[in-house]
Amino acid sequence: MTDEPRHATPPPTTVTPTFESVFVAEYPAMVALAAAVSGRPSDAEDIAAEAMQRLQTNWRKVADYERPGAWVRRVTINLALSRRRRVTAEARALVRLGRPADATLPPSAAEHEPVWAAVAKLPGKQRAAVALHYLEDRPIDEIADVLGCSPSTARVHLHRGRTALRDHLHSMDPKEVGR
């Protein structure tokens, strides 16, 4: 009797995303997220690029994360929130340098302006939670992961953000909304 040669089980194939692949996959989403959270579409690409640059800088570390996308979303949100505060000073710097602001992203349609005005009134984390919910349909667990909080806290942020958003819109002149 001859023993049949045993074939070793091949090792599982592991696919490690490259920075470039993550960039291509996530960059447009980060632009949208940055626009929603910062309230400044003209800054969105700059913020997204900054987040991606950080991702590249930290790639060796982040590549091992289960969800690099959550990391870069967190950075994007932080940068977007920070950008809201520094925008005045930066505008002056741009003038001094004679550097035009990047503005390839089309401005929001006029009919959506009331929504963005209402979004802009939300506190930062609520704004971020709302953006992750409406833009990306992220479940609560993932929103919590991005925001760095517990799911219950994320749920509260989202709930209150949506509630406040609707309250803001309800308080507007009906003619301003959705028109």
Add this chain to the structure above:
Amino acid sequence: MTDHGTPHDPSDADHLAARDTEHDIRAAFASLRSNTREVDTMAALGDLEGKNRWIIPAAIGSAVAALVLILSLVVLGGNDDPDQNVATIADNGDDADGQAPDDDRGDGVDVDLATRLEGTSWVLVEGTGPDGPIPLVEGWPVTMNVADGTVSGRAACNGYGGDVAIDDDGGFTVGELYTELAGCEPAVEDSNSAFLGALELVATVELDVGGSALVASGPDVDLRFEPAGAPPEAELVGTTWVLESLVIDDVTTPAEGRPARLRLDPDGTLTGGTGCRELSGEWTINGAEIRLPSFAAGGECRPALADQDGHVVTVLGDGFTADIADGRLVLASRGGLGLVYVAAGNGGGDAGDEPGPDRDGIVAEATTFADLACGETVASTSTPQQFAEGSRGDHVRRILTSESGSCRRAVFVLGTDLAGEPADAEIAGNPISLIEGELPGTTMTILTDELPDGFGIDFEAPDLLDTSVGVAALTQDEAGNLQLYVDHGGNASTVTLLDSPARVVVDTVIDPTTAPEPITGEVVLPRPIAPTTAGDTVVIGGLARPFEATGSVSLRRAPVDGNEPGSGVPVEALWSGFAVLGDDYEGSRYGYSTASIETWGEFAIGIDGLAPGTYEILFESFAPEESGSPGTYATFVVGAAPIVVEGEGLGVVDPDSGSTSRLPFGSPAGQVLDVLDGLLGSGERSPSSPECPNQADRTVIWSDTGLQIELRAGALIAWSLRPGSALTTLAGVGIGSTRAELEDAYVVELVDSTLGTEFATGTDPGAPDAIRGLLSGRGDRATITDLWAGEICAFR
């Protein structure tokens, strides 16, 4: 105040508006998502390395404005679009057709049933729905209140409400139901959906004699309720309660932080706190529950109190039942969460109008900037006994004052001396809790004579989203004291002084949120800028404040003696920068004479590619708002690169020994390039012109240094200096040297040629080791404009 109506009873118009707003919101986000799909991702990827990212984005923090939490119920309905994620329970469109009231309902049905049910509140004790028994989850009661033609309550997880029609025959027809959107654990959600699914099928109700039970029935539905107790309104309202403990599934934990009060006033307003944040809002009674249709929480919490804060907000925000026994107010909410309060004055801490000490001994209610009038000084009268046993702040006292004429600054002192003199504070290894919320930036002065060796700081701000933030910079002031600068971005944070004891004075608490006028920012460059040599990176480290500083930094040639700062010629610099604890931005270098930077506490800026000379760096407008700050400037020197040019070739000077190693003409190209690239950075290679008389096959240029060499057949054959180069011969002669300086160092022969006034060192103009060049004229003050040696490519 009692309100048996349902405050969230929407009209049809409200339903329609809710649907419209949700549609508008989704449409706006969908439009944004669609637009951003058009961005040029590949171009952005390609630009990543080279894009002009001259901003140093190290500033991350949270908004300093008080976080307002609106806890109004979400009341939505009537939406047919499944994508709109609106919690709608389908209209009971079948009405009661075919579900005629049971003729055998019995004597319990009273012709005045609607009246008897008005204002009643019930708790479901058992029930069956179309899918079987309704699961009841402990801690997640199912309630039902009947009032004003509506039915409302808590369906385990979510609040609900809707119209109800009750007829004299016991008919009980529930209209369209609306509900909150909060999610719960699966078992609770199962209970929630099972009950609501059954409720909408209820066709009749029976009230037991005496009102001890309510039975609601319908096809496949049988629900049994028992009366829910009403809140003890008389005792509850108008009393100030102080939080004693938190309850989770019958397990209690003591409250922490400063006394967290709760007060419901008869006018329907609520005030209180969580132990770290202040609360205000409105309350109403809905059946057995007290609800807060809206309330706000202002401020921030440090991490240690975040859980308690969340617990209090959750219980109050979700609605709660109240029970008072033995002087204790017990609030019970969903999920086994509860709060236990004691009436103020019953050992619950200082609950009077006067501000009391924090349990940690640092912050009391009056120590917020909002409580301070301009110029007012608030001094603590705390005594050691007032601090709870085991607290961290036994030796902490506070003196808080606003700056005269301004409310922007405050000082508080850690120590035992209420007069303000710091005393030894036993803070070894103990956290110092910074004031929360309103105070994004804090500077502590640490007296150096008390600091032991190995003193260190540890900073943590786990609430912040970005791990790169949390800068704590340690610098030295003019008096030699160490200064610890902490920016916690408005979030709670904890600073731990390690290996202390130390005497710590906390001062210069800057509060931009209440600043009546822009704050003047400043940049502190704690150390002279170290001199460097050409080819090296000039590193300029400093501390920017207030907490988040944005401004411009520019580079100029140092002004001529006597001239104003900033009057020198602008110099284009290759900027880079990095935050001390943040991300490294060394990969980004941009050529501007002025750059905009944003920094957060301590920073370092790198400048590359500077030619030898004296420079001036200016920080301007370094403030969160335009302040007219005169700016900070400093000069620094970039010395000549350690390379000398000689008639025989090139030399490399050891800066330590002063000795020179040589790269004579004929040296292998590989060796020459290794040395020069290592010292000056990579030179730009290009083929030489085939028409060059020297038949060089390659030219290498180091633009920043102004050095060019010629290579032929793999060997060095010539060097030349370009205008502006700071390289010199060993004797110090270089571009810009005068004829007098040249002739002091060398024997020189001058020749007028087609190139101009040409010179060569030595007595033999044709000698291969002569240094040659051009002068701007023949006078003693004529200067060298070009300098070379070896076989250069020159067309005469």
